[in-house]
Amino acid sequence: MRDNPPATKRNDLIASKPRGPAVTGAAFLIALAAMVGCRTGRPAAAVWPAHAERVIQSGPDTYFEYDLDADGRLDYVQRLHEGYKDRLYFPRSAGGPPREVVTRPASDPSRRPLLVLLLDGVAYERMRGLYDAGRFRLFRPPARLISVFPTLTDPAYDVLFGTGPTPGYEAEYFDRAANRLSDGVGFYLRGGNERWARYTDYRLNFLEDAVMYLTPRSVYGSELRRAREVLDRRLKAGAPSVVIYLLSTDAVGHMLPPAEIDVELARLDAWVERTVYEWRGQIEIVMLADHGMSAPDLAGEHLSLWDLPRVLRDAGFRVTDRLERPGDVVVPLFGLLDLARLHTYDAATRRQVSEVLRQRDEVEVLAARDSDAVRVYTKTGAAVVRCCTDGRGGLLYSFEATEGDPLGLADACAALRVAGRMDAAGFASARAWLEATGEHAFPAAPPRLWDGLFSISREQPDVVLSLNERFYVGSGVFSRLTRLHGTHGGLQRRATETFVMTTSVAVPSPCDLPAVRDHLDREFGWEPTPRR
Numbered sequence: 208m209r210d211n212p213p214a215t216k217r218n219d220l221i222a223s224k225p226r227g228p229a230v231t232g233a234a235f236l237i238a239l240a241a242m243v244g245c246r247t248g249r250p251a252a253a254v255w256p257a258h259a260e261r262v263i264q265s266g267p268d269t270y271f272e273y274d275l276d277a278d279g280r281l282d283y284v285q286r287l288h289e290g291y292k293d294r295l296y297f298p299r300s301a302g303g304p305p306r307e308v309v310t311r312p313a314s315d316p317s318r319r320p321l322l323v324l325l326l327d328g329v330a331y332e333r334m335r336g337l338y339d340a341g342r343f344r345l346f347r348p349p350a351r352l353i354s355v356f357p358t359l360t361d362p363a364y365d366v367l368f369g370t371g372p373t374p375g376y377e378a379e380y381f382d383r384a385a386n387r388l389s390d391g392v393g394f395y396l397r398g399g400n401e402r403w404a405r406y407t408d409y410r411l412n413f414l415e416d417a418v419m420y421l422t423p424r425s426v427y428g429s430e431l432r433r434a435r436e437v438l439d440r441r442l443k444a445g446a447p448s449v450v451i452y453l454l455s456t457d458a459v460g461h462m463l464p465p466a467e468i469d470v471e472l473a474r475l476d477a478w479v480e481r482t483v484y485e486w487r488g489q490i491e492i493v494m495l496a497d498h499g500m501s502a503p504d505l506a507g508e509h510l511s512l513w514d515l516p517r518v519l520r521d522a523g524f525r526v527t528d529r530l531e532r533p534g535d536v537v538v539p540l541f542g543l544l545d546l547a548r549l550h551t552y553d554a555a556t557r558r559q560v561s562e563v564l565r566q567r568d569e570v571e572v573l574a575a576r577d578s579d580a581v582r583v584y585t586k587t588g589a590a591v592v593r594c595c596t597d598g599r600g601g602l603l604y605s606f607e608a609t610e611g612d613p614l615g616l617a618d619a620c621a622a623l624r625v626a627g628r629m630d631a632a633g634f635a636s637a638r639a640w641l642e643a644t645g646e647h648a649f650p651a652a653p654p655r656l657w658d659g660l661f662s663i664s665r666e667q668p669d670v671v672l673s674l675n676e677r678f679y680v681g682s683g684v685f686s687r688l689t690r691l692h693g694t695h696g697g698l699q700r701r702a703t704e705t706f707v708m709t710t711s712v713a714v715p716s717p718c719d720l721p722a723v724r725d726h727l728d729r730e731f732g733w734e735p736t737p738r739r
């Protein structure tokens with residue numbers, strides 16, 4: 208996610224810096240210029256018909272027949288077989304009947320050019336619902352993809368591309384060694400926190416990120432047009448694969464209610480249909496997102512901003528930018544997230560902060576780093592997560608409940624033991640945890656928590672809060688400009704569970720990002736390659 212646009216950073220201080228207004232003005236001018244510029248290209252915005260001209264049932268198969276140039280003659284036919292469009296028929300010559308057949312899936316998908324389509328912030332539930340309603344049938348069914356923790360773009364895609372550890376959870380982060388906060392806006396605009404984006408062929412101009420959360424639909428529409436232009440240019444130049452990152456799906460997810468998100472994702476299905484048609488079926492596509500997006504039913508209300516710094520101050524802590532004495536706490540706030548992180552002066556401060564915050568209604572789970580373990584607290588339970596090596600280069604993770612059953616993992620632990628996938632000391636592999644708890648409220652929590660606090664980012668917060676579904680933390684300035692329908696960042700399934708789907712061989716479900724990378728390599732011969 209790039210939730211917090213550069214011009215609307217948390218700190219009210221920023222507005223008084225000379226750079227603030229300049230960035231704002233430049234962002235809007237460049238964004239406007241770019242949007243105007245992109246309209247001068249070829250008419251890539253041509254609309255894909257909402258329905259086929261004719262739909263014919265033939266035994267178990269359905270045929271969709273199209274007259275795309277509206278000349279009264281069929282020019283494209285698709286066969287739906289067991290839920291998947293497995294035959295595409297094109298005319299052999301202009302104006303002729305659609306007799307040339309493209310069989311899907313390809314016997315060797317690695318021989319066709321590959322589009323890796325990376326979305327931002329699309330919940331599994333959204334894509335599953337659309338698929339069940341008949342959308343995205345050029346693809347195999349979506350698999351559940353369990354993202355990393357924190358459920359944020361840069362850590363997630365750094366895992367996919369192998370470009371981690373990510374400098375900070377977000378562009379603004381606390382640098383413990385230097386004892387200061389990063390220059391969030393500058394680091395953001397330099398792309399400093401997203402090394403993985405250098406492996407993509409298309410990413411929205413940074414300065415447009417600001418506009419995106421104000422006008423998500425229009426930026427999304429222009430991203431679809433530009434993505435198609437980049438795809439066509441690269442494929443015509445002979446590229447074996449093209450990597451497109453659509454950031455605006457995150458803004459759509461944050462700003463719109465589910466029914467309206469589905470309308471926007473249906474536009475993406477139309478985009479895919481047109482792309483496959485215009486490339487005469489000679490393209491494979493893998494589509495996934497980096498993390499989920501909550502969609503709480505709040506009876507028409509929006510999410511509420513939680514003033515965490517005030518809560519800490521009221522409890523006697525000093526909320527500051529540098530850690531100088533006991534009681535000091537740094538709270539980086541950049542995006543609008545259901546995740547908060549704190550850096551504390553010492554272990555005593557960490558324990559005091561944890562005691563205060565675990566009792567708060569806004570906090571669903573609190574995780575604290577304690578030497579080489581993660582302590583997990585809810586209002587009614589506590590546990591310890593540990594990690595060790597398996598002696599073969601892999602890692603094993605344990606979850607020991609010390610009070611109640613804080614994440615509801617007792618049954619899964621018992622099942623792992625019975626299946627022989629947990630050792631006597633309570634350790635199991637990340638894969639075993641994923642398979643045992645992939646559909647739980649807190650999927651694969653032990654490995655995700657440990658990695659999230661120790662290895663995924665060079666920023667290693669002392670305390671991390673996963674909020675309940677009604678609250679978010681972040682920029683007070685930005686939250687006055689906008690109302691959130693959903694968010695992410697936290698540990699819960701609603702922020703975690705996203706999807707991956709391919710036009711060829713389905714990814715086994717549930718999966719994680721390393722499994723997606725392995726699948727892309729094995730089935731499509733794809734490996735991340737720097738593009739810039």
Ligand SMILES: [Zn+2]
Pocket residue numbers: 208209210328457458461695
């Ligand atoms: Zn986001």
